Amino acid sequence: MFEGRVKKINDREDKKDGKFVLYCMEVSQREDFNHSLEFAIEKANSLSKPVIVAFFITDKYRYSNQRYYRFMLEGILKTKEKVEKRGIKFIIRKQSFIEGCLDIGKNSACIVLDRNYLKTQRNWRIEVAKKSDVAVYEVESDVLVPIETIATQQIPYAYIYRKKIYEILENFLKPLDKIEPKINSLDLDIEGLQLDNLEEILNMLNIDKTVSTVEKYFVGGSDEAEKRLKIFIERKLPKYREFRSDPTKDYTSNLSPYLHFGQISPLKIALEVLRFYDREDENVKSFFDELIIWRELARNFCWYNPFYNQYEGIPDWAKKTLQEHKRDYREYEYNLEDFEQAKTHDPYWNAAQKELLKTGKIHNYMRMYWCKKIIEWTSEPKNAFDIACYLNDKYGLDGRDPNGYLGISWCFGNFDRPMQERKIFGKIRYMSDKGLERKFSIADYVKKYL
Ligand SMILES: Cc1cc2nc3c(=O)[nH]c(=O)nc-3n(C[C@H](O)[C@H](O)[C@H](O)COP(=O)(O)OP(=O)(O)OC[C@H]3O[C@@H](n4cnc5c(N)ncnc54)[C@H](O)[C@@H]3O)c2cc1C
Structure with missing residues (x-):
């Protein structure tokens, strides 16, 4: 058990x-x-x-x-x-x-x-x-599979983690039985807050109130997470593989804030999916690749790499190539304030930042674009890394999570392979606005958040 x-x-x-x-x-x-x-x-x-x-x-x-x-x-x-x-x-x-x-x-x-x-x-x-x-x-x-059961060191690529997990996943795809406590503890006298009211507790805390709340988009709680899971399985999962990368469509689960706060278990999600679909279904495979492989690889990364949330944590080849291209001409350069206020020249980037400011989350595809452009428009790669972490952690409901550190590190070449060399990015994978225009009706995404 x-x-x-x-x-x-x-x-x-x-x-x-x-x-x-x-x-x-x-x-x-x-x-x-x-x-x-x-x-x-x-x-x-x-x-x-x-x-x-x-x-x-x-x-x-x-x-x-x-x-x-x-x-x-x-x-x-x-x-x-x-x-x-x-x-x-x-x-x-x-x-x-x-x-x-x-x-x-x-x-x-x-x-x-x-x-x-x-x-x-x-x-x-x-x-x-x-x-x-x-x-x-x-x-x-x-996690579905405890990370030390898979490896005792950082795993550099998702394909290795995938292979290792799938060898033993079956043993871990088991529901967790509830155990009945033999002794009731409700009457024990231990001091705690006497407040059960959300607003009163919030008012008691001296926290940053300048970041807006996002209850219009996300309400916390396991029951909310389960509602979203049900909708996902019924309506979105059948087209997940085809549409999950399209930021103009709503085909992902939106469960990341709930997973981040542990309001729903990843094991429960996987078992619920398997109640309705076969493990060999292409959409299930694609979804499990995110929910299990990338999510658990992120935990392996943070557990074994002490620099997971720093520029120092990216591979040597990536640091070398970024340093070599540090002095390349940049058409645009921005500072933290410009980024934070979504004041760049690029409507697609601004829309992604506004999605983050407004809803507390960015669509995965736009999150990659968002971070890649921070690298492109910041003269010092180390500062770019810190800016991406700062914004993601401050505004993301799902921020401060191993997934975020892995995602940012991935944009800097980690878990990825060297590409053909180009300006500014060197051998790091590059993303362009033209790519967005080619692949999606990106103007619809901009309209949604501007
Ligand atoms: C620069 C950057 C920053 C990111 N920051 C965060 C973050 O702060 N918090 C966060 O949870 N995810 C982050 N991600 C990963 C991914 O973008 C989100 O997990 C995903 O968009 C959440 O939406 P969803 O729940 O609808 O995903 P779905 O597609 O429905 O996936 C289900 C679950 O799988 C996990 N997952 C999905 N994609 C990834 C991924 N690429 N890596 C690791 N786990 C994944 C998440 O827990 C997600 O909730 C980041 C990615 C990048 C490139």
Whole structure:
């Protein structure tokens, strides 16, 4: 049931006189198909203890803004209700992750954490493991196949990851049974926020309110994610392969914000798709290539490459060729402000940036174009990398995610092969406005967002 997903990350033991098992929810913000939650319940049952769930919010996080806090809290409040229906206390606290885990955890028998692949959050876990007196377990529920089961180093190309995953995927395509907690924890007296109202919680936080909220386009929560999944399977998946790259059509799932906050499990998505379609169906293959191969490759990348969100993380050949062409003549050059305000000469690029500003997401094809043009119009490639990360992380509901760092790194040549040499880009793959015009009714896309 938890094959390859659970790792004990310190050398302490489960404490016999601990009052409960504590699960600190962070990556998998859901009640359903959550291996960490089920593991915590199983552990609590085996120790004859109750289990509790805690969720910590802080306004100290670098990217804290109301756009994604609203989306996240919409989801968390619904998850709280669902967890409590199972007789499990759910505490929300305004506290840092480390302080919260240690503070509640000091009375626990053991602590269960979700695995997170990013540097800051990994360091939080190291601190909790180091400072806690009880055993700390890390559970990986964000992927179909645990990344260390596939490889113990960075995998440079998707085709290698694809081959490795497909050899063993079958073993992991299994639903996750729910375990009933033996002891109800709802009456345990542990301090948490007394607020169940989204607006009150948002008002309590000192977060960036200059970034607009996007509830017109995305409302957070597992139920919303499931509605989108249903629509995707019924209406879009049958044409996914043909139309997924066309930014003027709506044929992708739009599940990335929900996946980013763990409001839906990728395993559940895959199993739902397979309830209706064969694995050999060309649309399923194409969709699984994104949902499983590229998404899990991104997690492998962030886990094994410490420079995943920096220019330094791209391959040497890509750095060399970009450096060689650094002084090439650029017809247009822009700074962060121009990019952020969508003030370039290019209506296609501006429309992509406006899609990001307005909705919190960009269509995948336009996201590639968007990042490639930032490289073209910035004199220093390292600055281009930082600008792309900054904008994607600040405005993307699905930003701050391994997928984003892989996507940006890909635009700089990572996971790709050298092409014929040209101005500015050197041997890095290039994209042009003419290409957009040739392939799509791109004027329709511009109309939608300008
Ligand atoms: C420069 C750039 C920046 C990107 N930033 C992000 C980001 O911040 N967050 C993010 O989730 N994705 C990012 N991507 C990847 C991709 O654009 C989005 O995942 C996709 O557009 C999400 O839309 P969807 O859910 O409708 O995708 P669908 O086509 O329905 O795919 C289903 C799921 O598969 C995963 N997926 C799809 N494409 C990719 C991909 N190329 N790489 C990795 N996983 C993928 C996503 O989780 C997605 O939700 C970026 C790509 C590029 C080129």
